[in-house]
Amino acid sequence: MKRVLITGANGLLGQKLITELIEDYELLATARAPQPVLQSPTFLYRRLDIENYRACKAVIEDFRPEVIINAAAYTNVDGCEVEREACWRANVKGVENLVRAARNRMIQIIHISTDYIFDGTNGPYAEEQRPNPLCYYGKAKLASENVIKAAGLPYTIVRTSVVYGVGVAVKSNFFLWVYQRLRQDKPIRVVTDQYNTPTWVDDLAGGIHLILNRPFLGVIHISGPDFIDRYRMAVQIAQTFHFDPSRIIPITTDQLQQRASRPLKAGLKIEKAIQELGFRPKTLKESFEFLKASLSK
Numbered sequence: 023m024k025r026v027l028i029t030g031a032n033g034l035l036g037q038k039l040i041t042e043l044i045e046d047y048e049l050l051a052t053a054r055a056p057q058p059v060l061q062s063p064t065f066l067y068r069r070l071d072i073e074n075y076r077a078c079k080a081v082i083e084d085f086r087p088e089v090i091i092n093a094a095a096y097t098n099v100d101g102c103e104v105e106r107e108a109c110w111r112a113n114v115k116g117v118e119n120l121v122r123a124a125r126n127r128m129i130q131i132i133h134i135s136t137d138y139i140f141d142g143t144n145g146p147y148a149e150e151q152r153p154n155p156l157c158y159y160g161k162a163k164l165a166s167e168n169v170i171k172a173a174g175l176p177y178t179i180v181r182t183s184v185v186y187g188v189g190v191a192v193k194s195n196f197f198l199w200v201y202q203r204l205r206q207d208k209p210i211r212v213v214t215d216q217y218n219t220p221t222w223v224d225d226l227a228g229g230i231h232l233i234l235n236r237p238f239l240g241v242i243h244i245s246g247p248d249f250i251d252r253y254r255m256a257v258q259i260a261q262t263f264h265f266d267p268s269r270i271i272p273i274t275t276d277q278l279q280q281r282a283s284r285p286l287k288a289g290l291k292i293e294k295a296i297q298e299l300g301f302r303p304k305t306l307k308e309s310f311e312f313l314k315a316s317l318s319k
């Protein structure tokens with residue numbers, strides 16, 4: 023079995039990658055915490071902070087992976103705007119460390135990036151369109167793509183958009199925030215003018231599985247099929263779970279005053295993934311039905 027090292031394995035995507043890949047690959051899951059948050063299935067686990075080059079080197083030399091999937095990142099977009107050094111350390115320096123430690127063995131790197139590298143003037147975007155990030159998070163993620171491209175290693179850059187889903191002790195995501203607030207019948211203010219192609223984490227992990235199987239090298243967009251604004255996404259969540267949609271108050275990005283500028287029409291075109299990988303993501307509606315079934319358990 024091919025050996026695959028996963029970084030950021032306690033995050034939303036990291037956890038889903040473990041359950042998605044465990045049957046077909048020999049996995050080493052790594053994260054900063056002393057223990058994995060997932061208790062089942064059984065898998066190898068080691069502590070790894072990708073900001074520490076020596077630690078990256080030691081883990082890679084011990085496990086000798088054929089592929090590294092980098093799912094570790096500082097993902098709080100507004101946090102990145104304020105804590106710029108911390109954002110750069112995790113999102114760029116960490117990637118430099120992995121690449122440097124992987125170079126001797128020519129290990130393939132699968133790196134996850136974002137539609138926030140685009141400026142949102144004319145999304146959804148295809149792989150070859152010109153990036154122009156508006157916020158620090160987007161700038162750092164674009165810099166990380168450039169590190170990967172310049173490394174001289176076989177690489178895959180997987181760009182994705184507004185990842186949502188459930189996991190063990192995961193940070194909140196847009197779906198969870200809407201679900202939890204509306205379930206408690208609390209009002210939420212949601213923007214009508216930020217468009218993305220929201221991505222169910224299960225589909226993202228499934229897409230990465232297809233990339234590994236192929237294997238596919240280069241840049242590829244893996245996201246959901248719906249190009250939709252946050253307000254309409256929240257309304258669909260309310261409809262699926264029979265929550266009161268009048269608790270969702272439509273506002274504009276100007277009114278919300280987020281710290282980091284957001285690309286308004288972002289989102290990703292996924293034709294390449296459909297054609298080259300046979301990627302078939304669920305619609306928002308279908309994924310919400312799956313989430314409803316799993317949350318009711």
Ligand SMILES: NC(=O)c1ccc[n+]([C@@H]2O[C@H](COP(=O)([O-])OP(=O)(O)OC[C@H]3O[C@@H](n4cnc5c(N)ncnc54)[C@H](OP(=O)(O)O)[C@@H]3O)[C@@H](O)[C@H]2O)c1
Pocket residue numbers: 029030031032033034035036053054055070071072073092093094095096097111112116134135136137182183184185186192193195
């Ligand atoms: N979430 C989205 O909407 C979205 C959209 C587009 C692209 N992406 C990209 O998708 C990837 C996966 O994100 P996600 O949604 O799974 O986010 P997540 O749940 O925040 O997971 C990221 C994980 O990275 C870990 N991490 C941060 N710094 C680290 C370091 N120095 N060393 C090791 N681990 C570190 C975090 O662990 P700690 O708890 O220790 O901080 C966290 O568990 C990221 O590359 C992200 O940029 C996400």
